[in-house]
Amino acid sequence: MDMIYTVGKRFRKQLVKFLSSLHLLEKFM
Structure with missing residues (x-):
């Protein structure tokens, strides 16, 4: 259970x- 939570x-x-990186790419387009 704890392992699933960590993953x-x-x-x-x-x-x-x-x-967030996708959002940055969108802004640069």
């Missing part, structure tokens, strides 16, 4: 980073 947190952090 989910890490995945969410990566997703936020990906979305």
